[in-house]
Amino acid sequence: MWTLVLNCGSSSVKFALLDPTSGEVRLSGLAERLGSGAASVRVDRGGERVTHPLPGGSYPEAFGVLLSELGALGVRGDVGAVGHRVVHGGERFSAPALVTPEVLEAIRACVPLAPLHNPANLAGIEAAREAFPDLPHVAVFDTAFHQTIPEVAYRYAVPEAWYTQHGVRRYGFHGTSHAFVSGEAARMLGRDLSDVNLVTAHLGNGCSVTAVRGGRSVDTSMGLTPLEGVVMGTRSGDVDPGLHDFLARQAGLSLGEITAALNKESGLLGLSNLTNDMRELEEAASRGHAGARLAVDVFVYRLAKTIAGMSVALGRLDGLVFTGGIGENSAGVRAATLGRLGVLGFEVDKAANAQAVRGQAGFITTPQSTPALVVNTNEELMIARETARILQGEHA
Ligand code: AMP
Numbered sequence: 001m002w003t004l005v006l007n008c009g010s011s012s013v014k015f016a017l018l019d020p021t022s023g024e025v026r027l028s029g030l031a032e033r034l035g036s037g038a039a040s041v042r043v044d045r046g047g048e049r050v051t052h053p054l055p056g057g058s059y060p061e062a063f064g065v066l067l068s069e070l071g072a073l074g075v076r077g078d079v080g081a082v083g084h085r086v087v088h089g090g091e092r093f094s095a096p097a098l099v100t101p102e103v104l105e106a107i108r109a110c111v112p113l114a115p116l117h118n119p120a121n122l123a124g125i126e127a128a129r130e131a132f133p134d135l136p137h138v139a140v141f142d143t144a145f146h147q148t149i150p151e152v153a154y155r156y157a158v159p160e161a162w163y164t165q166h167g168v169r170r171y172g173f174h175g176t177s178h179a180f181v182s183g184e185a186a187r188m189l190g191r192d193l194s195d196v197n198l199v200t201a202h203l204g205n206g207c208s209v210t211a212v213r214g215g216r217s218v219d220t221s222m223g224l225t226p227l228e229g230v231v232m233g234t235r236s237g238d239v240d241p242g243l244h245d246f247l248a249r250q251a252g253l254s255l256g257e258i259t260a261a262l263n264k265e266s267g268l269l270g271l272s273n274l275t276n277d278m279r280e281l282e283e284a285a286s287r288g289h290a291g292a293r294l295a296v297d298v299f300v301y302r303l304a305k306t307i308a309g310m311s312v313a314l315g316r317l318d319g320l321v322f323t324g325g326i327g328e329n330s331a332g333v334r335a336a337t338l339g340r341l342g343v344l345g346f347e348v349d350k351a352a353n354a355q356a357v358r359g360q361a362g363f364i365t366t367p368q369s370t371p372a373l374v375v376n377t378n379e380e381l382m383i384a385r386e387t388a389r390i391l392q393g394e395h396a
Contacts, residue, residue: 001080002018003017003079003080004083005018006084006128008059008121008124009120010034010120011034013059015031016384020381020388023381027045031062034062039062040052059124060127060131063131079132079135083386084125084137084139085176086139087118087142088141089107089141090110090143092106092110093144094148096141096386099125099137099138107121140176143175145176146172146173149218153313154171156224170220170222174222177379178200180377180379182196185200185321197214198212199212199319201321207303208220208229209307219313230302231268231295234266234268237267268299272284274292296333300337317370319372320346322375323376324377328357331356334364338364346369347369361374
């Protein structure tokens, strides 16, 4: 059975048709600039790429193209389910859920927690249910994996009513990726997931670090929103909570302006004043660009500090996983991070670290070191697997 995995953003839809068991991908692609006159959809049919314009710029139009592509491949009848990525499931969802009117209502109730993402996820699910009315749809939440985090780690030291009345607590994100790579890492370590303690570092444009004890998330660096934690491409990560008041008074900035700058103009971009792209920063730093050097150094230092902090949640550390575009590709970031973590028993194997690039998972530390490894994340495959699991459960 093929599973269609959809990740609907406000102006884009990322899709993949894959086999949840083998991971084989039959079709994938990206609809972009939806809502504008310049919308288009790129379809990758296993090597061959085509781009279709979408003059209406809508989700239904994008799904229409997807339907005809599935028809052309002769696989429309073999698609058994649709799995949707949903960013925020609040405290309501600790597992994926078959989409029903009640589940849609519960996702809507989480909109205040993710005002940019959940409305787009909902609109995408609704359009996909119209395009594929005969298929079961499953929502897979970015936050669900972190619902096992204990209260001591998820509560902020703020007035209790903010939590009880408004849900102000730490939720965490990237759960699908952290769950996937911890399973893969346990397999590579030759250990049972239920008795292995890992720190997983998902380092892409967004970055987060999670402590995974026996396959369950017990702490993570992102919080109420995906802005908390380590330095990211354009997101600041942790700042002093007094910053907003200070900037409002000193620079006359509004709350909206400060929030936008912390999300879109900060992180690696803000520090370097050059780019949010780690590869470009490493190149610029090697040519002597001081801002780029500083951005990479701050990124690494704060990352190492966060990883060390996560070890508190685990007690015993059996392995550190690097994943995401930076984690899978940047030998420099990995080596510098491990270099700062000698206190946890890490010792990098330079040759193995240099060889580990995307598509090639493996260990990057010496035999006597606490193990660190690179694992290629695959969120689409995890969503497809979770979708299949929920449907098997539903049918049991
Ligand atoms: P993602 O969001 O997972 O696609 O990750 C995007 C990030 O990965 C960007 O900061 C890229 O610069 C970074 N990245 C991709 N390839 C490389 C590479 N070869 N070296 C360093 N960073 C890379």
